[in-house]
Amino acid sequence: MSTRDRFIGVAAQLFSRHGYAGIGLKQIANSAEAPIGSLYHYFPGGKDELVAESIRHSGDGYLLLVESVLDNAPDLESGIRDCFHTAAEHLELSDYQDGCPIETVALEVASTNEPLRQVTSEIFETWIDRAAEHAHRHGLDSSTARTFGIAFITGLEGAFVLARTMRSPEPLIATGEHLCDALQARTT
Amino acid sequence: MSTRDRFIGVAAQLFSRHGYAGIGLKQIANSAEAPIGSLYHYFPGGKDELVAESIRHSGDGYLLLVESVLDNAPDLESGIRDCFHTAAEHLELSDYQDGCPIETVALEVASTNEPLRQVTSEIFETWIDRAAEHAHRHGLDSSTARTFGIAFITGLEGAFVLARTMRSPEPLIATGEHLCDALQARTT
DNA sequence: GTCTATACTTTGATAGAC
DNA sequence: GTCTATCAAAGTATAGAC
Known part of the structure; x- marks a missing residue:
């Protein structure tokens, strides 16, 4: 793995756990076992460039994970339930520490950093589109699939x-169950 | 309004919009038009004490707002719908800028500041309890009311x-509609 | 109780030797 | 390309005059 990739991997985890303002570039360079000058060599745009690359990396990875869980389930309802149970397991x-990898950063930059807000917005929109497409493939009409x-x-x-x-895993389990109840009520 | 109350009001808004690590005590004192020495006079525990007081204040205020919307509606379903529409209006x-007043701070401190995590946890648990009680009063059995x-x-x-x-207001409107659909499916 | 000044640390970022 | 040294600014916190 290249030094640049190591920076992104370390940064993705640290930004996920501590947020944008909660972690410094020196700590990131330290965790990646590289000097800070090297970080600026790969990311001349500084912190914002590193954050953008990190959360795009995290966003792609998390989308792959969720889609594999959904696709490995026999139907839409159990796929949704599996997602929340898998998330609860990873969290415990x-x-x-590891929930959504971009959520803390998204909230921090929403009103303070317009370029990074756009990056997080694109990631969430991609997730919504893919989830809606999955629901549409399983029988929901386009409009209902987007809402779902x-x-x-x-x-x-x-x-x-x-x-x-x-x-506690309870919020994840309860929210998953509630979504499944709504699905069942709609499809029966 | 006392100087102390002004500190809490200003801090509540700034922590809500910028998060825990995203705003400094100097900026808070500046916005409250008071010197930083005065801030430490009222909050000798420093930033963490100010944050704890601020988010308790925000948590109480937001609970009052949500409960007034729920109680002014003719039934459970329209109360829920009103909450999401009201939230969308305030946000626009x-x-x-103004969504949930404690959410950004809650995510930031969840894995890094145990005393403040407990404060945010108590606020969320109170909100859940009150929401469940409201649903129970409107006919849902205890277990279903808690999940809801x-x-x-x-x-x-x-x-x-x-x-x-x-x-965009769409996530709020769509989530509200989805919750109402699930309620309607359950009560008919 | 109010305010000024400041100590000390860490931040993001840069310059330049090798 | 890699690394060290350092800058200016901002962070939290404190001391002490009034």
Whole structure:
């Protein structure tokens, strides 16, 4: 793995856990076992360029993970349930550190850093589109599929906030169950 | 209004918009038009004490707002819908700055500041309890009411993240509609 | 109780030797 | 390309005059 890739991997994890303003470039360089001058060699745009690259990396990875869980399930409803249960497992295994990899940064930059807001916005929109397409493939009409896709992502994001804060899997499990109940009511 | 109250009001808004690490005590003192020495006179515990007082203040205020919207509606379903529409209005009027007043701080401190994590956790748990009680009063049995209360709060929190990031009311409206659909399916 | 001045640390970023 | 040294600014926190 190249030095540049190591920077991105380390930065993705640290920004995910501490947010944009909560971690410094020196600590990132330190964790990547490289001097800070090397960081600026690969990312001349400084912190914002590193953040943009890191969250795009995280966003792509998380999309792959969610889609593999959804695609490995026999139907839409159990796929949704599996997503929330998998998320709860990962969260507990990481001592309630690893929820959504871009959520803290998204909230921090939403009103303070327009270029980075656009990057996070594109990631969320991609997730919504893919979730809606998945629901549409499983029989929901386009309009209903988009509403459901949005509710899936907002439910997941909100459940991560509460689960990390309360150090409990309950918000994830309950939100997943509620989404499945709504699906079942609609398809029967 | 006392100097202390002015500190809390200003801090609540700035922490809400910029998060814990995104705003400094000097800027808070500056916005409150008071010197920083005065801030430490009222909050000898420093930044963490000010944050704790601020988000408790915000948490109480937001609970009052949500409960007044819920109680002024003729039934549970329209109360929920009103909450999401009211939230969307406030968000647009503030140029997508004012969503949940404690969410950014909650994510930032979840893995890095245990005393403050407990404060945010207590606030969310109070909100869930009150939402569940409201749903129970409107006919849902205790277990279903708790699941619904959690889904309501997680949906609201997640919708705030996406709405602020995408600068669009759609996540709030869609999540609200989805919750109402699920309610209607359950009560008919 | 109010305010000024400042100590000390860490931040993002840059210059320049090798 | 890699690394060291350093800058200016901002961070939290404190001391002490009034």
